[in-house]
Amino acid sequence: MKLNKNLKILLCIVAVALVAVIGLFIFLIYNKNAVDYKKLVNEDNAQKAMEENEKLAQQDAFAEYTVWTTDGIKFRESPDAEGEIISTISKREELRVVGEEEGWLKVEFDGKTGYVSKQYTTTEEPTSTGKIVCIDAGHQRYGDSTKEPNGPGSSSMKARVTGGTSGRTTGVSEYELNLDIALKLQEELEARGYEVVMTRTSHDVNISNKERAEVANSAGADITIRIHANGSDNTGVSGALTMAPSSSNPYCSNIANESYDLSRDIIDQYCAATGMKNQGVTTTDTMTGINWCQMPVTIIEMGYMTNATDDTNMQDPDYQSKMVIGIANGVDAYFGL
Numbered sequence: 001m002k003l004n005k006n007l008k009i010l011l012c013i014v015a016v017a018l019v020a021v022i023g024l025f026i027f028l029i030y031n032k033n034a035v036d037y038k039k040l041v042n043e044d045n046a047q048k049a050m051e052e053n054e055k056l057a058q059q060d061a062f063a064e065y066t067v068w069t070t071d072g073i074k075f076r077e078s079p080d081a082e083g084e085i086i087s088t089i090s091k092r093e094e095l096r097v098v099g100e101e102e103g104w105l106k107v108e109f110d111g112k113t114g115y116v117s118k119q120y121t122t123t124e125e126p127t128s129t130g131k132i133v134c135i136d137a138g139h140q141r142y143g144d145s146t147k148e149p150n151g152p153g154s155s156s157m158k159a160r161v162t163g164g165t166s167g168r169t170t171g172v173s174e175y176e177l178n179l180d181i182a183l184k185l186q187e188e189l190e191a192r193g194y195e196v197v198m199t200r201t202s203h204d205v206n207i208s209n210k211e212r213a214e215v216a217n218s219a220g221a222d223i224t225i226r227i228h229a230n231g232s233d234n235t236g237v238s239g240a241l242t243m244a245p246s247s248s249n250p251y252c253s254n255i256a257n258e259s260y261d262l263s264r265d266i267i268d269q270y271c272a273a274t275g276m277k278n279q280g281v282t283t284t285d286t287m288t289g290i291n292w293c294q295m296p297v298t299i300i301e302m303g304y305m306t307n308a309t310d311d312t313n314m315q316d317p318d319y320q321s322k323m324v325i326g327i328a329n330g331v332d333a334y335f336g337l
């Protein structure tokens with residue numbers, strides 16, 4: 001019995017020891033897993049923090065700079081040629097570069113952030129052409145039939161300013177179309193380094209044709225472009241033409257040749273850009289706005305508002321961009337730029 005009792009005690013001790021060893025073992029395993037888990041969490045956080053710091057460092061390291069466009073280019077939402085187009089940016093526009101990605105610049109323009117192709121930009125600021133262009137948006141909301149001399153010293157009197165034609169299909173007035181294009185042309189020419197003088201920027205003015213020429217004269221403009229659209233009783237007639245004074249003009253024959261060159265360059269480039277039928281250059285000595293001019297001058301009749309196709313085209317924003325680029329290309333061609 002005594003031995004049995006001792007055996008029982010021994011068995012108890014062994015059992016307690018076994019439980020202790022198993023307990024310790026479980027404790028160790030549990031702790032080992034706990035340590036590993038914490039380690040993993042810490043490593044993950046450290047990795048994330050490192051990446052975040054790297055990103056911040058890169059942002060800090062990116063020194064913003066300025067570029068200028070060397071062509072009319074697309075402003076996109078993402079850095080690829082299929083990216084959604086935000087808008088089109090004209091040549092010589094200034095852009096703030098805030099990032100770069102493989103051939104693309106992340107830029108700020110017009111209050112928006114997007115991407116442009118790097119190859120159409122330069123870090124060199126475009127120089128001014130040093131040329132002054134006067135743009136006269138023909139007509140105004142109300143004509144003025146009061147008379148003024150048709151040229152310096154002329155006894156021939158003509159209405160100060162007429163009402164112009166209107167779109168047979170669109171119903172738009174010529175004075176509206178003329179100013180729309182004139183304002184877009186101003187933006188395009190300024191972007192190309194020209195100084196631009198406008199004879200009017202609203203419809204509610206009363207400026208005669210003689211006074212429009214005088215605006216250009218007193219501004220010392222190098223050339224004047226008078227923006228008009230045509231009308232005809234024959235609705236089938238379409239196309240564009242420019243007008244220049246003839247070499248026998250009694251008031252401004254001294255500007256006849258250069259005006260002809262300007263008119264030729266503008267109508268050719270305009271029709272090339274738009275596909276408008278080219279009716280060439282017409283010489284005329286009856287236009288008050290030309291006769292009072294002291295510098296090369298042209299009138300562009302951009303198309304026939306009485307023709308359904310011309311009229312509709314001339315109200316289309318994409319077509320208008322082509323019209324403006326065509327006229328501006330003509331100005332560049334005239335100055336050999």
Ligand SMILES: [Zn+2]
Binds near residue numbers: 138164165174228229
């Ligand atoms: Zn007109």
